[in-house]
Amino acid sequence: MVRRSVHDKIDLLRQHDQGVPWTRVAAESGVPLRTLSHWASTYRTDPSSTSLRPARRRDRGRRRLPAELVETIEGLALRRPEPSKAFIHRRVADIARDRGLPAPSYSTVRAIIAGIDPGLRTLAHHGDAAYRDRFELAFRRTADHPNEQWQADHTLLDVMILDKAGDPARPWLTVVLDDYSRAVAGYTVFLGAPTAEQTALALHQAVNRKTHPAWPVSGLPDVLYSDHGSDFTSARLEQVCLDTHIQLIHSQVGVPQGRGKIERFYGTITTELLPHLPGYIPHGTNGKPVSPPSLNLEQLDGILERFIVTEYNQRNHSQTGDTPAHRWASSGFIPRSPARPEDLDLLLLTAAATRKVQRDGVQFASTRYISPILAAYVGEHVTVRFTPRDVGEIRVYFNNEYLCRAIAPELAAEHVSLEELRAARATRRRELKQQLRQRRSLADALPTDTRYTPIDPSHLTGLTDSSDAESTPAPPPVEVAPRQNRLRLYATD
Structure with missing residues (x-):
C-alpha cells in the first residue's frame, strides 16, 4: 500500500x-x-x-527482545578489545537457545550496538584520554593584551639535516608564542634532546629586541605557560622567572588542550614549510626522508627565521582576523623590559669556562674577541657567556658582574678600530699613572724611617768614659771594591 x-x-x-x-x-x-x-x-x-497524520505505535522504541538479551549484547559490545558484530550475534544466539529464548537477528544485534551511547563506547574502547578529547567540555582562555601570556613548547621536526660530522639527524624546535596576537616571540632550533639551556635561549631571544624591523615582539611576559617537561620544571628556569617577575604555569599532566595554539603553529610549520626542504619526512614513511638531506643547522635556522618573520607573522590569522605582527604592535602598550639587560644575559645565556684576558683579547672557541674595556683587565680571569645564534659577540663577566660585550672582528658586523684600541690603551695608562701618583704621594707623606739610624755618641750618657773614647783608635778605612758591570764589555774582556 x-x-x-x-x-x-x-x-x-x-x-x-x-x-x-x-x-x-x-x-x-x-x-x-x-x-x-x-x-x-x-x-x-x-x-x-x-x-x-498516521498515529504513532504505542510500542515504538521498545524491543520485543527480552531485556536480559539486550543487556548481554551491550555488555559484549563494550568489551576491550571491541569484538565484531558477527561474533556478538553468534554468542547471543547461543545464549538465547540455552535459556529457551528466541534468538535475535543480526540486524537487531547491530541496531542495539548502534544505540549505545557514543561516549560510553569511546570510554570503553579507547580510555579516559580519548573520551576527554572528544566529549568533555574545554575552557578556552584568550589573553586580553600582548605579553599577557606566552606559551613555550618543543617539537621534533619532520625533516632531516646534517650535523657537524655530516651525519643525518632530526632537529628539535623550541618556540615561544604570544597568546594574544599568535605572533612568534622567539625560537631556537637545535640537535639533541630539549634542555633548560635551549628553553632559556628561546626565551632570551623572545624578550630582547630583534634586529629585524618587521619583528617587533619583545619585552617580558606576565605568564609563561608550558608543559611538565623536565626542562620547563628545572630550577634554572624557575629562578629566571622569579628574578624577572614572570609567573610560570604548567599545564595539567596529559592534557594538551591548553597548548592548542602553539600546536597549531607547529602544524603550519609541518604542512607549509618543511615539505619544501630537502630531507623532508612525510607522515607514514617510518622516519625516511623523500630526498637526501643537505641542510645544516645554521641554514635551517635562517630558513625558519625568514618564514616566521616574513610569512607567518605577516599574514592574517583565521581566528584573530589580523596579522600577528600588527595585532601585537597595534595595541599601543609599552612592553615590560628587564631593569638591566645584562642581568637577563647572566640568567639565560650559555655559561662557558673561565678565560684569561690576553693582550690581544679573549680567546674562546678558537676565536679572538676584543673590546676596548678589556684593556683594563689584561691578565684577569673572566667568565664568557654567549648565544649559539650569534657567535660574532660574547658577553664578558668579571666576578659575576657584567663587564662588556666583546666582538670577533672576523664574524661580527661591528668592528673595533685601531684608534679605539689606542684610546683604550691611553685611558688605561692614564688611570694607572694616576693610581701610581696617588700611591707615591701616600708613601712620600709617611714619617722618616728611623729604625736603623746611627745614634750620636754625644747623646749617650753613662755608657762609655770620655778617656776611653779618646784612647780608642779609629777603625781603619774600608776599601770599596770597584763596581763590576754585569754586561761584558771589550774593556773588561
Whole structure:
C-alpha cells in the first residue's frame, strides 16, 4: 500500500466535497473506500492537518527482545578489545537457545550496538584520554593584551639535516608564542634532546629586541605557560622567572588542550614549510626522508627565521582576523623590559669556562674577541657567556658582574678600530699613572724611617768614659771594591 502524505489525503477529501463520488475517488486513487470514509470522519471532527497524520505505535522504541538479551549484547559490545558484530550475534544466539529464548537477528544485534551511547563506547574502547578529547567540555582562555601570556613548547621536526660530522639527524624546535596576537616571540632550533639551556635561549631571544624591523615582539611576559617537561620544571628556569617577575604555569599532566595554539603553529610549520626542504619526512614513511638531506643547522635556522618573520607573522590569522605582527604592535602598550639587560644575559645565556684576558683579547672557541674595556683587565680571569645564534659577540663577566660585550672582528658586523684600541690603551695608562701618583704621594707623606739610624755618641750618657773614647783608635778605612758591570764589555774582556 502506498503511504499517503497529509496533503494527498486532503486533496482526496476535497474531490468528494466538489461532487466526486467516493467510489470514483477510491477507484482512481487506489485507496480503499473504508479508509477514505475514516479520513473524512476524522477530518470533520478535527479540521487540521495533524488529525490526518498516521498515529504513532504505542510500542515504538521498545524491543520485543527480552531485556536480559539486550543487556548481554551491550555488555559484549563494550568489551576491550571491541569484538565484531558477527561474533556478538553468534554468542547471543547461543545464549538465547540455552535459556529457551528466541534468538535475535543480526540486524537487531547491530541496531542495539548502534544505540549505545557514543561516549560510553569511546570510554570503553579507547580510555579516559580519548573520551576527554572528544566529549568533555574545554575552557578556552584568550589573553586580553600582548605579553599577557606566552606559551613555550618543543617539537621534533619532520625533516632531516646534517650535523657537524655530516651525519643525518632530526632537529628539535623550541618556540615561544604570544597568546594574544599568535605572533612568534622567539625560537631556537637545535640537535639533541630539549634542555633548560635551549628553553632559556628561546626565551632570551623572545624578550630582547630583534634586529629585524618587521619583528617587533619583545619585552617580558606576565605568564609563561608550558608543559611538565623536565626542562620547563628545572630550577634554572624557575629562578629566571622569579628574578624577572614572570609567573610560570604548567599545564595539567596529559592534557594538551591548553597548548592548542602553539600546536597549531607547529602544524603550519609541518604542512607549509618543511615539505619544501630537502630531507623532508612525510607522515607514514617510518622516519625516511623523500630526498637526501643537505641542510645544516645554521641554514635551517635562517630558513625558519625568514618564514616566521616574513610569512607567518605577516599574514592574517583565521581566528584573530589580523596579522600577528600588527595585532601585537597595534595595541599601543609599552612592553615590560628587564631593569638591566645584562642581568637577563647572566640568567639565560650559555655559561662557558673561565678565560684569561690576553693582550690581544679573549680567546674562546678558537676565536679572538676584543673590546676596548678589556684593556683594563689584561691578565684577569673572566667568565664568557654567549648565544649559539650569534657567535660574532660574547658577553664578558668579571666576578659575576657584567663587564662588556666583546666582538670577533672576523664574524661580527661591528668592528673595533685601531684608534679605539689606542684610546683604550691611553685611558688605561692614564688611570694607572694616576693610581701610581696617588700611591707615591701616600708613601712620600709617611714619617722618616728611623729604625736603623746611627745614634750620636754625644747623646749617650753613662755608657762609655770620655778617656776611653779618646784612647780608642779609629777603625781603619774600608776599601770599596770597584763596581763590576754585569754586561761584558771589550774593556773588561
